[in-house]
Amino acid sequence: MYNALIYKEWLKIRWAFWGMTLLSLLILTYVLLNIAYGMESVGPKNFWGFVILMNYPFFTDIQYIPVLAGIVLAFAQFSPEMNSSRLKLTMHLPAKENTLLFQMISIGFFLLLGLFILISVLVGTISGFYFPKEVVSFVLNTSFSWSIGGLVAYFLSAAIIIEPVWSRRLVLIPFSLGFLDLFISTGNPHYQLEVFFLFSGLLTSVLILLPAYHFKRGI
Amino acid sequence: MLIKISRIVCLLLIVFVASIYIPKYYWLKFEKNIRRPMVYYSPVNHEFLISKLAGKEMFYVDRKGNKYDRDQFENLTPLLNYRQLISVGKLPDSLNGVALNIESIRLNNIMLRVTTDEIDVKPIQLFPLFESRSGRVRLEMPDDYFRITDRFEFLDCQTNSINQDKTNLFTDALSKEKFSFPAKMISGNPNYKKPFDEGYFVLDSKNKLYHIKMVKGKPLCVFTNIPDSLDIVYMNINETPLREFYGFLFTKQGEAYLISYDNYKLIKLPLDNFDMQKENFSVIGDMFYRTISLTSAKSIRTIVTDRNYRVVDRYEDFWPGNYEMPAGAVAATIFPFALRLGDASSSFSNFYFRFSGIQSLLISIVLTILTYLILRNRKISFKKGWFDLIIVLCTGIFGFIAVLLVKNIDNNN
Structure with missing residues (x-):
């Protein structure tokens, strides 16, 4: 049944996923062209100087892609479920509700993980083409929290969409935004919070169960 | 069980976000911008001159309480302000028996400086x-x-x-x-x-x-x-x-x-107990002296040496920080703790935790009792609501907000 569920979820989110992948590739192409232009216009030694000595963040164009991808995928996957309360049908499948929900979000999670790994590999490769490994490490360190922020955005958006009562949504939204802001606004590579980001990011996946419970009980 | 864990995660998320943003917004409104004084040493009258701000007007005082305006200050620190004094024709020909010329002043004027966040x-x-x-x-x-x-x-x-x-x-x-x-x-x-x-x-x-x-x-x-x-x-x-x-x-x-x-x-350098994690370090040097200043958020220590780095004079001053002011006392009572993602003393993003002290416990206890009454009103037994009470007791106002916003799930799970 899990395979059928994967297929059903995939049908819902495939266009959103391919759309976000395409957008990511376009923005990465822009990053690549931007570096090439910078190297050409000010010369490699000066461009290296901006990046190495002044920490010029030549890759910040990718900052909001993961969060956007997370939100878009959550909408594509869960908003159809909420129309006409179709989620109720899913919940009546012969499996435990919580297991079903985890299976549903695991699909979005793995797709996003794949997309973010692709983005990281590509931005690392682009950086590594023009800059030494120290700069690549600076780029990947900085963008790490943005990627985890994308997963958090997905989990939190899913929880907010599934929540049936608007007053509770209005509680979740500002706190979710505040939490998400910690991941995205960290434009500083000098952070020591990787473990926190990873752990708390994955922990937010559990949040979906509470609104789903509200939904099921109609409360 | 999983639903309960989900609810706990939801409570912790709200506590966590509230403990960052509520104190942050509070201080946006009530924080007083404390201007750290600059301390100079006059090679003319061999006295410290401390910059002060009254409204928008800057003036200088010495340790005896004498006030100096900008022109007087510039005349007392001719090596620091030699360009201004030259432009108004007031640069002395000699100072302490040494002839002054632009080249030697410029050569001997040095400035070394490092702040805590540049070290970390x-x-x-x-x-x-x-x-x-x-x-x-x-x-x-x-x-x-x-x-x-x-x-x-x-x-x-x-x-x-x-x-x-x-x-x-x-x-x-x-x-x-x-x-x-x-x-x-x-x-x-x-x-x-x-x-x-x-x-x-x-x-x-x-x-x-x-x-x-x-x-x-x-x-x-x-x-x-x-x-x-x-x-x-x-x-x-x-x-x-x-x-x-x-x-x-x-x-x-x-x-x-x-x-x-x-x-x-x-x-x-003749420094005592220099704390590079809290004190900014600066050295202003001229033809006669080296003025070394260690400035923290709430104090300044200045040591003046001669060119052989023998101590000539020392100055120390303290001022209250935001937490010693009424707004700080209120914050320490309302918020049991505050979290920040960054700190002026470091270039690293990290969690900077500030525990307010025992005075916040009173509010936390009151809020815990209030939570108990609310839970009783919601017909939630102590057995089911104990975790909420612990959260409010430990996290005060932040936990109280979280418990208010996330209602207990019913008995069926």
């Missing part, structure tokens, strides 16, 4: 090595950057590849001087607008300090003889035309030294 930082470990004797007036950025790992590697900016010849040349030169790879610390001034280049001071893996620069394309590597027991934690190299010292260094024990041009002899 991890820059990208790639550095440009300038040609220190190019024969040109201005320095030029080199075409490569170096790193010191298991060898002294140069990376060409154009090709992003290792320049093998230069790498071998420098690696061999360092090996000959018994440099032990890799480098623990590399400090230099990568600004090409500096007056000349003194290269880098590099701490090797055995804590031996080397001076490395490039002279006419060749490596110059000198062991400084600075003892490896010194426990250097920070170095700041800054070329000044005076050529009295290369820069300064701090040790783990909170000592500060200048690295002199006299065969790298260290000059110990």
Whole structure:
């Protein structure tokens, strides 16, 4: 049944996923062209100087892609479920509700993980083409929290969409935004919070169960 | 069970976000911008002059309480304000029996400065090595950057590849001087607008300090003889035309030294209990004195020495921080703690936790009792609501908000 569920979820989110992948590739192409232009216009030694000595963040164009991808995928996957309360049908499948929900979000999670790994590999490769490994490490360190922020955005958006009562949504939204802001606004590579980001990011996946419970009980 | 865990995660998320943003917004409204005073030493009347601000007007006072306006201050600090005094024709011909001229004033005026966040930082470990004797007036950025790992590697900016010849040349030169790879610390001034280049001071893996620069394309590597027991934690190299010292260094024990041009002899600065994690360090130097200031968020300590670094005078001042003001007392009562993602003392993003103290417990207890009454009103037994009570007791207002917003789930789960 899990395979059928994967297929059903995939049908819902495939266009959103391919759309976000395409957008990511376009923005990465822009990053690549931007570096090439910078190297050409000010010369490699000066461009290296901006990046190495002044920490010029030549890759910040990718900052909001993961969060956007997370939100878009959550909408594509869960908003159809909420129309006409179709989620109720899913919940009546012969499996435990919580297991079903985890299976549903695991699909979005793995797709996003794949997309973010692709983005990281590509931005690392682009950086590594023009800059030494120290700069690549600076780029990947900085963008790490943005990627985890994308997963958090997905989990939190899913929880907010599934929540049936608007007053509770209005509680979740500002706190979710505040939490998400910690991941995205960290434009500083000098952070020591990787473990926190990873752990708390994955922990937010559990949040979906509470609104789903509200939904099921109609409360 | 999973639903309960989901609810706990939801509560913790709200507590966590609230403990960051509510104090943040509170301080946006109530924080007083405390202007740290600047302390100068007058070579004219040999007194400290402390900058103060009354409204928008800046004035200066000495320790006896005498007030000085800007013109008087400039006349009392002619070496610091020589350009202004020249423009109004008030620069004295001599001071303390020494004739004054622009060249000697300019040469002897120095400024060294480092702030706590500049110390607590991890820059990208790639550095440009300038040609220190190019024969040109201005320095030029080199075409490569170096790193010191298991060898002294140069990376060409154009090709992003290792320049093998230069790498071998420098690696061999360092090996000959018994440099032990890799480098623990590399400090230099990568600004090409500096007056000349003194290269880098590099701490090797055995804590031996080397001076490395490039002279006419060749490596110059000198062991400084600075003892490896010194426990250097920070170095700041800054070329000044005076050529009295290369820069300064701090040790783990909170000592500060200048690295002199006299065969790298260290000059110990007369500082007591210098805390480089909390105090900004600055040295203002002129023809007669060195004014060393250690400024924290709530204090300034200034030590004036003569040119031989013997203490001439000391000054100390304290002022209340935001937490010692009424707004701080209120914050410490309302918020049991506050979380911040950054701190002025560091360049690192991290969680900076501030516990308010025992006074916040009273509010937490009141809120816990209130929560108990609310839960009773919601017909939730103590057995089911104990975790909420613990959360409110431990996290005060933040937990209370969370419990109010996330209702308990019913008994069926």
